[in-house]
Amino acid sequence: MNTTSPISGRILVVEDDRRMADSLVSGLTGYGYQVSLARTGEEAFFLVHSTQPDLVLLDLTLPKRGGLEILAQIRAEQLPTRVLILTSHNSVDDRVTGLNSGADDYLGKPFSFPELLARVASLLRRLPAPPRSASLQIADIHIDTKAHLVSRSGTPIDLTPREYDLLLYLLEHRNQAVSREMLAKDVWRETSRFTPIDNVIDVQMARLRRKIDDPFTTKLLLTLRGVGFILREPEQ
């Protein structure tokens, strides 16, 4: 299943809903993270100190001690821990409150798991994302990021700016599923959650596929029904 190289990282999941917690733990463990779980705020306090996680996935609505209180404590003690807030309160105000109290990122429930993985990976990189290398490659697709030139098997492919951005995003998340929400947010830069552009994304993806996949026998850009899309290296 997992074709990415496992990124080492200790993650503390603070979540009181058992099913949600279980799927987070098993999902993240499957991607090679060391995951511990706290179901209450008290437990979270203890585990933050004993396991010293690199990242805390924090549910804001917890019994006894609220998520924001834990966050405040982590920041007050100046622990080098990153915090990603997960919550079902999705309004902009909550987002601002969360980020103002020192969270590194914020993800509203229900989120797509690919998006969570992408956020976790980017937070655990700790350092700012490495400068984009001059050229990127997957299988026989080659992107010259300086000249914005794309070719496959040496054949130049003419892409519109949007198609180029889309391919670049897929390539940066190679072998990782990307959801339509992620694309809407990161490629189309749509901030509102209720913008009906799923078919815009689908059509754009179909056009991209027509250019980079259709003329060739090995298909790299796949649709995962119900999940999104994935640019996958062919299995040899």
Place this chain on the structure above:
Amino acid sequence: MKFLRPTNIRSRLAIWFVAILSTILLLYISAVFVFQYVLLQRQIFHDEIQDVETVEGLLYFDQHGSLQLEQGYHTHQQSRLLEDRLMEVRDLAGNVLYRTDTLKGATLGGTALPDEGIHSYNERSTTLADGTRVLLISHIHPVQGKPVLIRLGYSMAPLHDRMLYFFFLLLVATPIALVAAGFISYSVSRRALRPLVSMASRAEQITASNLHDRIVVENPDDELGHMGRVLNHLLERLQQAFAQLQRFTADAAHELRTPLASIRSTGELTLQQDRPNASYREAISGMLEETTRLNRTIDGLLLLSKAEAVQCDSEPTSFFLTELVHEILVLLEVLVEERQITVLEEYENAPHEPLVADRSLMRVALLNVLHNAVKFSPDRSVLRIVYGSIEREGHIFHHISIHDSGPGIAPGEHLRVFERFFTSAVHQATAFRGSGLGLSIARLIIDRNGGRINFEENVVNGAKCCIELPISTKKSKTA
């Protein structure tokens, strides 16, 4: 203290009424008192002058050379006793020649004033030795060729007595009148306010379960009747809003339950027997698609509630309508190209003023409308966007019409398409199926910005959506 600060309106009205009435009465009585006193004093002086003119003709020196008053004119001798006139006659050297008995030997007015009684009657008031206040006049008159100074006065005591009597009379009568006025005003205001009591008791009984009840209005033309009608209109709006909310909740539950049912039955069916992996994959994909639908419905509902609340806390910015439409067209460009739709933009005296609104919400509204138009447009058709202006009640509105060549809107559904979760019974194309909230959201946002949106009914082909947005005259921050 509690008694002095009554809580009900009728007592307060009565107390106010009595207080105002007593103040007015007090002022009135004092004015009348002063006026009356001055008038009576004037009258006394007048009478004295009449009297002195009469009396001086009756003075004569008798054979002993002493001054006498002719008494012969009294037909009844007893009438003399009625005279309470005070009179003193002196010669010009100041010697008293005559003094009436009523003075009881006291002098009237003391030493003579310079030129007393020559040019005027010297009206004045003075005090006798026994303390009686007297109004006094003087007059020089020759008696048998010898000039004498006549002083004539009346005691003020009877006047003071009468005024005192008058005062006591008022002292007794005024409180009685005030108490009566208080009672009357209390009962009048109680009667006038009685509809209020019945309205209040009726309103108290109205709860969410009997919002259809109305307050009884006795006289629809008076203030309380007006109040009652206003309350009834309020109840009607509440009832409508409540009914709408109930319908909306039911619809929302239905819309949320449908994908849930689908997820559940897919899961149940899939697990009933062992299947190949591909079949599980298929089932899970289907379930994920349904969760996306659920999620979109919830996002739509949240956006609706956000747009409902937008009036108070939104921060409007100023932007150009055409610029926003172009931004949306760029977003939809890939669909337009793929379907080979031609977008024609026309300008018919479009106003140059920017629009003032919450840009992100307005973008959602216009995106929903334009997206619909593109979605329903057949391949290789024309989508016509016309920018113009329209005047309504003296205000200029932006007018933008979006005319597609799609299947159009079924007769009778031109308004219903804006209802939440509305799906046309005519076009059952599930390919077009959205959340059913897009147009409701668009209408809510446009309504909240003082605009209007509707589909034109007399359109031959396709659907023509007309949007009007006010040109704000208010100053606002520019984006």
